[in-house]
Amino acid sequence: MADLTLTQAEAHRATRLDVLLLLIAVVGLIAAPFFFYPIFLMKMLCFALFACAFNLLLGFTGLLSFGHAAFFGGAAYFTAHAVKEWGWTPEAGILLGLVGAGGMGLVMGFLAIRRQGIYFAMITLALAQMFFFFCLQAPFTKGEDGIQGVPRGYLFGLIDLNQPLNIYYFVLAVFLIGVFAIWRIVNSPFGMILKSIRENENRAISLGYSVQKYKLAAFVMSAALSGLAGALKALVFQFATLTDVSWQMSGEVILMTLLGGIGTMVGPIVGAGLVVTLQNYLATSPLPVTIVTGTIFMICVLIFRRGIVGEIQALLRRLS
Amino acid sequence: MTGMLTAAVPGRxxxxxxxxxxxxxxxxxxxxGGFVAVKDVNIDxxxxxxHALIGPNGAGKTTVFNLLTKxxxxxxxxxxxxxxxxxxxxAARVARMGLVRSFQISxxxxxxxxLDNVRVALQRPRGLGYQFWLSLSALDRLNERALELLESVGLQDERHKxxxxxxxxxxRVLEIATTLALDPKVLLLDEPMAGMGQEDIARxxxxxxxxxxxxxxxxxEHNLKVVADLCDRITVLQRGEVIATGDYVTVSENEQVKLAYMGTGYE
Known part of the structure; x- marks a missing residue:
């Protein structure tokens, strides 16, 4: 038992280093809008949250969804519509996006978790494509145009989100809350069961776990948090369009997560930051964006299979 | 060791x-499809x-296990x-009722x-499954029982690996400790000693x-020496059918078993 308490102390030391790094990162993010273009930073934060939510499913439950754009883009539509057409406050609109995406996750997850592996991925893709065509045809989404000119409004009726710094700090706060929620889910008794399902599903069943319920719960949580990211994006860019519900978006979030490192907390954030930065940088250069990101993706898969953060962690473990 | 295991399950x-x-x-x-893998098997x-379930490869032993555990x-x-x-x-339901299995592949x-392997097994019986809002330290109250189980199989020093x-x-030993965490009424072990050295087998x-x-x-189990030493009853399966049930002597003297499985000249 003495040995056990010792290792707990070690665990606390590791946490202290983590807390230090976390503080540096948060201070950096608070200072960032004074050095970089806020819209660019907010785009990064939205995608980072999206990738973290996706990683909750892929990295910590072992389920590869190819339909997460439906939650991201769906929530963007819900929020944009509620804020623009119904005059909801931004926080209520975001809440609607979160709940709406969670509801979609419940339906899609309920159908998809009955199958495993590639079949699971294909069902999520098929359902997301159905939702894409729904968005293309439904009157409230305005078809090819999308919902344009979404007002950012006043947060709690008080804070003017049209001020760049106000909306930036609002987005940063929601991002931090979202990432904290994911961290808590992963490092909880529930997260432990998710990991055991990822590691050996039959064994988890033989220990009496109804793995379908756990998978569905994880799917809904991942969908709702992806929705939170999409809802934020609708407010930041003030529009919701078909791009956000297209299958390319589902692919992009997979790319970000793999690039950063599946099953690590920070990996998806780094991956999202890298992809968004590249897209931004290459948009003004003569190089074609998709070919460059595709090449980087292939190099990563071939050389750093654990992703950037995954490889760094493995290196640190080997050194210590 | 015995005292600890039984003391931990009062009422049993x-x-x-x-x-x-x-x-x-x-x-x-x-x-x-048309193939009958298991045919009218009675087993207690x-x-x-x-109780050992033996039989040549492809006799349907693992299929019987899969059926029994749903x-x-x-x-x-x-x-x-x-x-x-x-x-x-x-399958999850019968596991919760106390019918717990291990697998052929570890x-x-x-x-x-x-340690976490055993704690995962302890979580559900102690009501710690869906709490996504709690910190992992909520699982620390499982440590004592988990360590007890690891000690009972001699794995306590390797708990952090x-x-x-x-x-x-x-x-395989860890797997048994994990299974015991559920305090099962019936334990189904699919070739628990396959691929083990002599020392591990004894343990x-x-x-x-x-x-x-x-x-x-x-x-x-395939190892007949182990079966003879360890098991009270034996059921022999061949092509999905039970051809004999009884203690080792009865079964090994059964003509059909000699012919079908052990070979006539066996001991």
Whole structure:
């Protein structure tokens, strides 16, 4: 038992280093809008949250969804519509996006978790494509145009989100809350069961776990948090369009997560930051964006299979 | 070791003189397309007894295991656990009722620590499954029992290793400790000693003997020496059918068994 308490102390030391790094990162993010273009930073934060939510499913439950754009883009539509057409406050609109995406996750997850592996991925893709065509045809989404000119409004009726710094700090706060929620889910008794399902599903069943319920719960949580990211994006860019519900978006979030490192907390954030930065940088250069990101993706898969953060962690473990 | 294992399960100490069938299957049958993999199998596992299921490769032993634990649906037949019909229940449900299995290929959670492997098994019985809002330290109250279980199989010093880093034999032992965490009424072990060295076999045999004092054990095993030493009853399966049931002497003198499985000249 003495040995056990010792290792707990070690665990606390590791946490202290983590807390230090976390503080540096948060201070950096608070200072960032004074050095970089806020819209660019907010785009990064939205995608980072999206990738973290996706990683909750892929990295910590072992389920590869190819339909997460439906939650991201769906929530963007819900929020944009509620804020623009119904005059909801931004926080209520975001809440609607979160709940709406969670509801979609419940339906899609309920159908998809009955199958495993590639079949699971294909069902999520098929359902997301159905939702894409729904968005293309439904009157409230305005078809090819999308919902344009979404007002950012006043947060709690008080804070003017049209001020760049106000909306930036609002987005940063929601991002931090979202990432904290994911961290808590992963490092909880529930997260432990998710990991055991990822590691050996039959064994988890033989220990009496109804793995379908756990998978569905994880799917809904991942969908709702992806929705939170999409809802934020609708407010930041003030529009919701078909791009956000297209299958390319589902692919992009997979790319970000793999690039950063599946099953690590920070990996998806780094991956999202890298992809968004590249897209931004290459948009003004003569190089074609998709070919460059595709090449980087292939190099990563071939050389750093654990992703950037995954490889760094493995290196640190080997050194210590 | 024995004292600790039994002391940890109060109320299970009632010794019945007559052996009591905890798990019984009647007319168990499973077809795959036109192929009958398991045909009208009757099998009983008795409290405090070790029952071996033997038979040549492809006889349907693992299929019987999958049927009994509901990883496969039987085409027909009934399965009763403590008198209750479990034929149509889910695998997770029968596990919760105390019918717990191991797998032929060692089934651990490879990237979890040895301690966490056992704690995962303890979580559900202690009501710690869906709490996504709690910190992991909520699981610390499982440590004492988890360590007890690890000590009972001699794995306490390796508790911080990843399960993937254990030797093959130690993985099987971990698997048994994990299974025992559920305090099962019936333990089904699919080739628990396959691929083990002599030393590990002796250790696992003594662990199985200990755990069987308080529950029914049904195991698939190829090593006939182990079966002879360890098991109270033996059922021989051939081409999906039971050809003999009884103690080792009865079974080994059965002409059909000699012919079909052990060869006429066996001992």
């Amino acid at each position: 100490h009632v010794q019945t003189r007559e052996p009591r069938a905890v798990l019984s299957a009647r007319g168990l049958r499973r077809e795959f 596992a008795y409290h405090a007894q070790i 990883f496969l649906e039987p085409t027909s037949g009934t399965i009763r656990l403590d008198g209750r019909d479990i034929t149509r229940l889910s 089934a651990t959670f490879p990237h979890l620590s040895v 990843l399960a993937a880093d254990l030797s093959y034999g130690r993985k 696992v045999a003594s662990i199985i003997r200990n755990v069987a004092q308080d529950r029914a054990v049904l195991m698939v």
